[in-house]
Amino acid sequence: MLAAGALVPAAARDEVAPVREQLRAELANAAARGRIPGAIAIIAKGTERLVDVTVGHSDIAAKKPLGHDAIFRLYSMSKPITSVAILMLAERGKLRLEDPVAHYLPEWRxxxxxxxxxxxxxxxxPVRRPVTIADLLTHSGGLTYHFTGDTPVHQYYRKYGVMRDTPVGRMSGDGAPARTLRELVARLSRAPMLHQPGETFAYSYSTTVLGAVIERVSGQRLDRFLKAELFLPLGMTDTGFYVAEADLDRFTPLYRESADGLQVAETPESSDYRDPARLLDGGGAIAGSADDYLRFAQMLANDGTLGGVQILSKASVDAMFTPRIALAGFGPEHAPFGYGVLLGDAESEARGGLPAGAGGWAGSGNTWFFVDRKRRSVALVMTHFLGNGEGQAAIRNALTSAYSQLVRP
Incomplete structure (x- = not known):
């Protein structure tokens, strides 16, 4: 592993070092106070890693340090990956974004x-118009998640198991979750929709359904398509839907915030990531390392190309980062959303959040990334706990502060 700052020109290291150490200190303090188990934070500009720090523990009780090669649950940071795969198929003429989903999934009529x-x-x-691929890319197709509200539609999802088996948002009275992607897509087709297609943003199983579309269009299982077409070309060798036995020691436990501090929500040994027959959810079931996700983010920052390998055209990346709809249901913010990514604007940059024109997303386990195409830069943090309290604020504030000092002066 390259040490922090190893790729930075010598003249710049004096400027980078104080910022890097401040970031390290803030993350280490959050870990020492029990707000986070540990974290890896990386800021890169072009091919240079300006900052690369690792703090805290993988396993708190065992006092096992977090390794830089740790494997994390990406949860919803899977969504940009699957969204890119859809855009790849669109570039190849295998589908059109304006196509009705029912064209590929007949059960969706x-x-x-x-x-x-x-x-x-x-x-x-009845729907006033069909749900399209573009609707799913922007979470405006009328679907939802079982854990994002308590309307009769959300209650239907819980009662009839319109969900996959995951620690996120599960309650004791929920119906048995779907066992396969095909079964979940079928249950979604029978569930009432929260709103008419294209009407508004509602965070949802939309990207999960896109995974099913990828399978139907490509004729391959989702895991095999992503590995062959995206992960291997980008050198993302630690990313996938399963964690092999040989890699289990690098797979972090999952913690959950509570009034008594961080509590174990899932151990590596009990995780369904060990099960080759698990549901292939392209919206929330991929695992990977910090270095792997950095490569994915750098590909987007470089207009779809990394290391001479072209994944997407610049036009497709432009389309991904074009505002399509206003984010809703995440507090008071109504930020723009593109194809699979939240977008920064002047207001978010002024607040110290996403830079204007940047795009990114987060996962339930508090992984978070953004791509600043204007500056050819990326920032990401990988960690492993559920909750949106003090720990989440600590890691995001620390990362954005360091980024603004190093990249956005």
Whole structure:
């Protein structure tokens, strides 16, 4: 592994070192206070790693240090990966973004939308137009997640197991989750939709359905397509839907915030990431290392190319980073959203958040990344705990502060 700053020209190291050590100190303090288990933070500009720090523990109870080669649950940071795969297929003429989803998933004909009533006496109406691939890329297709609200539609998802088996958002009374991608897509086709297609943003299983579209269009299982077409070409050798026995020692436990501090939510040994038959959810079930995700992010920062390998055209990356809809349901913010990524604007940059024109996303385990195409720069943090409290704020504030000092002066 290259040491922090090893790729930075000597003249710049004096400027980088204080910022790097401040970032390290802030993350280490959050770990020492029990707000995070540990974290890896990387800031890169072009091919240079300006900052690369690792702090804290993989396993807190065992006092096992977090290794730089640790494997993390990406959760929703899987979404940009699957979104890129859809754009790859569109470039090859295998699908069009304006195509109805039902063209590839016939079970998605005759979808219905919630109008009124309670769980057991819902009134629904037909969709006014078909759900499209573009709707799914922007989470505007009318789907939702079981854990993002408590409307009758959300209650339906819980009662009838319209979900995959994951520690995120599960409750004891939920119905049995779907066992396969095909089964989950079928359950989604029967579930009432939260709103009419294209009407508004609602965070959802949309990207999961895109994974099913990829399978139908490519004729390959989602894991095999992503490995052959994206992971191996980019050198992402630690990324996939499964963690092999030989790599289990690098796979972190998962923690959950509680009033009593961080509590174990899942151990590597009990994780379904060990199961080759697990549901292939391109919206939230990929695992990978910090170095691997850095390569994916650098490809986007470099207009779709990395190390001489072209994954997407610049036009497709431009399309991905073009505002399509306003984010909703994540607090007071109404930030622009593109194809699979949240976008920064002047307001977010002024608040110290995403730079204007940048795009990124986060995972439930508090992994987070963004790509600043204007400056050919990326920033990411990898960690392994559920919760959106003080720990999340600490790592995001530390990363954005370091980024603004190093890249955005």
């Amino acid at each position: 005759d979808m219905r939308v919630y109008v009124s009533g309670e769980l057991d006496d819902m009134v629904t109406e």
